[in-house]
Amino acid sequence: MREDQFTQAAFYAHLAEHRLMASACTNCGKKFLPPRPLCTACYGEEMEWVELEGVGELQAFTVVHIAPTAMLEAGYGRDNPYCSGIVKLENGLSISAQILDVDVTRPESIVIGTPVQVEFIERGEGETVKTLLGFRPAT
Amino acid sequence: MAKKVLGRGAAIVGVGMSKFGAFPGQSSRDLFVEAFKELHSSVDKGFDPQSIEALYIGNYSSDLFEGQGHNAPFMADWTGLAPRPATRVEDACASGGVALRQGILAIASGMYDIVLVGGIEKMTDLPTSEVTDALATASDVLYEIPAGFTFPGFYAAMATAYMHRYGAPQEAFMRVGIKNHDNGALNEKAQFGTTIRQVMQGKIAKAEAKGKPVPTWADEMEFLHDERANPIIAWPMRLFDCSPISDGAAALLLVGEDLAKNFTDDPLYIIGSGQASDVALHDREELTTLKAARVAGRQAYEMADVTAGDIKVVEVHDCFTIAELIATEDLGFFKPGEAFAAVEEGLTTRIGPRPVNTSGGLKSKGHPVGASGIGQVVEIWKQLRGEAGERQVAGDLDLGMTHNVGGTGQTCVVHIFERR
Numbered sequence: 001m002r003e004d005q006f007t008q009a010a011f012y013a014h015l016a017e018h019r020l021m022a023s024a025c026t027n028c029g030k031k032f033l034p035p036r037p038l039c040t041a042c043y044g045e046e047m048e049w050v051e052l053e054g055v056g057e058l059q060a061f062t063v064v065h066i067a068p069t070a071m072l073e074a075g076y077g078r079d080n081p082y083c084s085g086i087v088k089l090e091n092g093l094s095i096s097a098q099i100l101d102v103d104v105t106r107p108e109s110i111v112i113g114t115p116v117q118v119e120f121i122e123r124g125e126g127e128t129v130k131t132l133l134g135f136r137p138a139t
Numbered sequence: 140m141a142k143k144v145l146g147r148g149a150a151i152v153g154v155g156m157s158k159f160g161a162f163p164g165q166s167s168r169d170l171f172v173e174a175f176k177e178l179h180s181s182v183d184k185g186f187d188p189q190s191i192e193a194l195y196i197g198n199y200s201s202d203l204f205e206g207q208g209h210n211a212p213f214m215a216d217w218t219g220l221a222p223r224p225a226t227r228v229e230d231a232c233a234s235g236g237v238a239l240r241q242g243i244l245a246i247a248s249g250m251y252d253i254v255l256v257g258g259i260e261k262m263t264d265l266p267t268s269e270v271t272d273a274l275a276t277a278s279d280v281l282y283e284i285p286a287g288f289t290f291p292g293f294y295a296a297m298a299t300a301y302m303h304r305y306g307a308p309q310e311a312f313m314r315v316g317i318k319n320h321d322n323g324a325l326n327e328k329a330q331f332g333t334t335i336r337q338v339m340q341g342k343i344a345k346a347e348a349k350g351k352p353v354p355t356w357a358d359e360m361e362f363l364h365d366e367r368a369n370p371i372i373a374w375p376m377r378l379f380d381c382s383p384i385s386d387g388a389a390a391l392l393l394v395g396e397d398l399a400k401n402f403t404d405d406p407l408y409i410i411g412s413g414q415a416s417d418v419a420l421h422d423r424e425e426l427t428t429l430k431a432a433r434v435a436g437r438q439a440y441e442m443a444d445v446t447a448g449d450i451k452v453v454e455v456h457d458c459f460t461i462a463e464l465i466a467t468e469d470l471g472f473f474k475p476g477e478a479f480a481a482v483e484e485g486l487t488t489r490i491g492p493r494p495v496n497t498s499g500g501l502k503s504k505g506h507p508v509g510a511s512g513i514g515q516v517v518e519i520w521k522q523l524r525g526e527a528g529e530r531q532v533a534g535d536l537d538l539g540m541t542h543n544v545g546g547t548g549q550t551c552v553v554h555i556f557e558r559r
Contacts (some may be wrong), residue, residue, distance in 0.1 A: 008281040034282045060303075060426050062295035063374040064287060068271050071287050081371075084287040086296060086421045094421045096279075096286035107374040112303040132285050 006035040006047045015131040018120045020054045022093060023047040033093040052089060054118025055138060061085035061099055063107045074123055083107075087116055087135050101136040142441045145247040148396035150406040151556070153182035154517045156389035159505030160330040167201055167210065167261040168217045170388035170507075174257065175218045178390045183403035186392070188218065192251040194225040197238030197258040198509035203273035204262050214257060231277035232458060234258065235389070235512025236543030236552035240412055242393045252398055257390040258513035270384050274508075277546040279419045291373035291381050293420055293547045294459035298375050300426035301461060304476065309375050311479035313363045315460035316379045316502055318488055323499020325530035328514075330385055330505030335359045342368065380460040382500075387507035389514045405524055407539075411445070411555030413438025420547040427476075429548035432469035436542070439553040440471075443538075447471035450555070451536040452522045453493075454515035456544035457500040466542050467495055470553070494532050497522060512543035512552065523558040 003010070006023040011034055014021040023035035027044030037047060064071070065081045076082045083099040100119055102110045116135040124130050155177030157170040179188060196211045207213075215225035228238040235258030242256040262270055274290045288296075301307055316335065323329035324337065333341070339362040346353045356362040363369045369377045392402070399406035413435035417423065423430065440446060447470060455466035464478040472493055473481050481487060487495040498504050498518035501511055519539035521527040539556045 060296040060300040062288075062292040062299065062376070063371070064289055064292050064295075065371045065373065066267070066271065066289065066291065067287070068275055068284070068289055069268050070284070072268065076287070078370075081374075082287055084292055084296070086426070096283045096288060096419075096421045098287045112299060 003049070006037045008034065011035050012131065015120060015133060018131070020052045020118050020133065021049050022052055024050045031091050031093060033089070033095050052093070054089070056087045056089035056116055056135070058099065058110070058112055058114045058116055059086045059088045059094060060112065061110055063104045063110075083110065085135070095133065097133040097135050099136065100134050143438065144442065145243065145412070147247045147249060148408060148410075149243045149246040149393055150396045150399035150408045151391050151516065151520060152394050152399055152402035152406050153178045153186070153392035154390070154520045155179070155181055156328055156510070156514055156517045157387050158328050159385050159387035159507055159510070159514065161263040162386045163263070165261075165386065167198070167205060167259040167386075167388060168213050170261065170386060171214050171257055171259050171390070172217050174388040174390040178392055182392060183405065184401065186402055188220070190253050191220055191223065191255045192253050193223055193245060194220060194255045194257065195228055195238040195241045195245070196225065197228050197234035197236070197512060199229060199231055199234050199260060199277070200273055201259070201261065203276065204260065204265060204270075210259070214259065218255070220255070230550040230552070231545035232456070232506070232508040233512060233543045233545030233550040233552050234509040235514070236541060236554065237414065237512070237545075237550065239391065239393070239512065239516065239554065240414055240552055242391075243409055243412055246393060246395050252395050254393045255390060256393050256513065257388065258510035259388040260507035260509040261386045262384045262507060263386050267384065283419060283421070289373060291376045291459060294461050295373040295376040296420070297426050297465065298461040301464065302375070304427050305479065307464070307479040310360060311464065311482055312375065312380050312460040313360060314482045315457065315463045316363070317359050318482065319457060319463075319496050319500040319502040322489060322497050322530055323503025325528065326499050326504060329499045329503050330383055331499070331503045335362065335379060339368070376459055376461070382458045382502050382506035385505035385507040387505055387510045387514065389510045389517055391513060391516055405558065407520055407523060407556045407558055409554060410557045411439035411443030411553070413442070414550070414552040417549050419549065428465060429469055429544065429551060431548050431551035432466060432542060432544065432553070435551045435553040436470045439540070439555050443555040443557070445538060445555065450538050450540045451534070452497060452519060452532055453495055453540040453542065454498060454500070454518050455495060455542040456511070457496055457502050458506060458544065460502065462544065463495065463500065466544075467493075470540070470542060489530060489532055497527065497530050497532060512541065515541040515543060516554070516556070519556050523556060
């Protein structure tokens with residue numbers, strides 16, 4: 001991975017190091033999450049990495065019972081549903097992520113606006129292990 | 140931006156659609172032929188298919204669903220129209236509506252006089268998990284799919300935001316499903332030709348016949364609250380909140396408006412067209428509205444020089460019940476946060492003041508994704524011409540609208556039709 005490429009490969013490589021990284025335009029300062037290589041605010045072409053604290057609040061969520069193949073392979077499904085959500089972070093940035101440590105058997109108990117903090121999810125085994133982005137209620 | 144106008148108007152002079160449903164053994168080209176045959180016989184004054192000059196075919200993913208790419212030339216070939224140019228148009232579930240817009244632009248440009256616009260999708264050959272995966276590729280596969288989102292999940296997330304912001308109950312979503320099944324039960328082309336009450340009564344009868352414990356649902360709402368009868372797909376969206384997996388095709392014959400009367404005395408003039416794109420769901424300022432729908436709707440209203448109050452019938456993209464509520468707010472039929480109460484009051488039924496999805500919508504009619512946007516136009520054609528049979532809306536209907544959404548709302552295309 002090249003540090004000057006603001007790609008999904010770089011984003012996930014940073015996650016593997018347990019760092020949530022956004023790109024920021026060196027001209028106007030606008031931040032992008034997921035990172036992207038061109039500033040769509042000022043068309044500045046130079047970006048730099050900024051590390052996010054990874055705290056925010058739950059903006060919307062669902063508890064998925066009918067899961068896609070990747071989640072079925074991870075052991076989820078009708079008998080083991082999971083929560084996915086959208087989290088609003090600092091600087092107005094938002095991102096999609098799995099939401100951990102919430103009561104998926106009682107979705108009514110999951111509250112929009114709940115403060116959350118980043119949690120790095122290791123999924124897969126051996127060569128195929130990948131670090132994914134998650135959040136859980138802040139402690 | 141200045142108001143957009145077409146260089147030349149376009150009109151619809153014939154329509155056709157296959158039944159929507161699950162049809163083992165029939166490929167998308169077979170279904171397209173069914174739609175084409177009906178279209179051929181629908182043109183009041185008749186027409187020679189060989190006069191068609193070009194095809195625009197809306198299709199989301201025959202590649203993933205049928206293992207067939209490059210399908211537009213097959214639609215030309217199976218309808219005897221090769222070597223005419225045949226172009227596939229893809230914008231996820233808005234592919235059909237966007238294909239119509241491409242046909243309109245082709246006529247407006249002066250390039251063609253007579254264009255065949257189609258929509259096709261053949262989804263039921265794959266198991267549900269693979270259909271879920273295929274549909275998911277219409278979202279952000281780099282960042283949204285790793286979060287575990289599915290399409291029901293995206294709209295469910297919008298539903299939680301809507302419930303949180305406006306205090307809408309889950310029953311409002313259920314009301315949308317009940318209404319659309321009531322309408323679809325009167326549509327012979329619908330995948331589900333039954334009301335939810337009939338589904339419930341069928342299950343009771345089945346239990347009685349088998350000597351099993353007979354469920355004691357008092358009405359549809361109790362049935363829909365029953366976890367076993369109406370399981371969660373992605374909370375708060377349950378089975379009866381979700382459009383089905385479907386096969387189907389639909390087609391329109393589109394001509395320059397100056398030529399329309401050569402084909403029929405009763406054409407549908409397309410007086411408004413709008414289309415917009417949007418960012419991924421998590422990047423949006425608000426999750427209780429689709430900006431692309433508001434922008435596309437505004438473009439269409441401005442071009443047509445009409446307002447929401449002028450529209451008599453509308454087909455909106457109810458891929459999930461929450462989507463219908465948001466759509467009717469985005470198009471200005473109800474104020475933000477008021478659509479759920481309107482549905483509970485019955486304002487959007489066939490006999491209400493604001494009929495929405497008289498065809499049964501995607502929920503009941505079926506959602507063969509690339510065909511859905513064209514199927515919506517077929518319903519507006521029938522309603523405005525007074526040919527909708529038992530589900531016909533009363534009164535002199537002069538203006539109709541379609542609202543077709545791709546993905547999580549990253550595409551929306553809106554059209555307004557006039558009968559003069």
